[in-house]
Amino acid sequence: MRATRTMRIAVAGLAMVGLLAACGDDDDEEASGSASTASEDAGGDTAAFCDGYLGLNAGEPTAEKIREVAADAPDAAKEPLEAIATGFEDEGEEYTDGPEFGKNYEAVTKVVVNECTEETIEVTAAEYKFTGIPEELPAGIVGATFENTGGEMHEIVVLHKKDGVTESFQDILAKGEEEAQKLVDVSFGAFGEPGSKSTAAFDMREAGEYAAVCFIPVGSTPDAGEEVDGPPHFTQGMITEFTVG
Secondary structure (H helix, E strand, C coil), X not given: CCCHHHHHHCCCCCCCCCCCCCCCHHHHHHHCCCHHHCCCCCXXXXXXXXXXXXXXXXXXXXXXXXXXXXXXXXXXXXHHHHHHHHHHHHHHHHHHHCHHHHHHHHHHHHHHHHHHCCEEEEEEEECCEEECCCCEECCEEEEEEXXXXXXXXXXXXXXXXXXXXXXXXXXXXXXXXXXXXXXXXXXEEEEECCCCEEEEEEEECCCEEEEEECCCECCCCCCCCCCCCCCEHHHHCCEEEEEEC
8 A cells, every 4th residue: 555656656565655644652652562462352363464464565456455454454454444445446546645545554554563563663764865774674574663854755665685686776776667676576665755754564574685765756845746857866875775584
């Protein structure tokens, strides 16, 4: 699930969120939970919900698939997932451009981070770098808060080199989108306007080489509109490599 302009990059990966209300301290505390401490009375099948959510992120969203995930979801995620499914039915991809999608997606993602993750990190984005990403992370579903303290819009997209790939991330990205997708798996995460703070969950259950990347064009601000033609932020250094194992 992806919101706003990042949804345009890949609607097929139900990922991410934009135009969200800032998360308070209570939200950060909630996000520090893990699948091993999920409440027994939350409702649903937590393991199936976590797998289903990650499947949505890796596949193509449909109302039917979203409702299948909702059937296994903890109670706190059922209503926003149903609202998202209805939005897709009524409006299609255009639904992801509205604030209702952002609100509902954020609610679902907080449940995922609380119920499915065993590791959480706090990532800050500004021109043109990420901070808060460790050099190494344990394999698993990783939760993150994503805060944009810069003046431009930023996103975090996580790439994982497929088995046998030895090329550098810079060389992979230089090949263009179609060729690069043959070499990496993509885990979409979060998008934020300046001053925003949102929640993300990443599938890092497979060990290997990863990179956090921002593909937003240089010059993208809330006032700039959709026609910004600058180079991607990662060409200015907004790419952070790390390992998972």
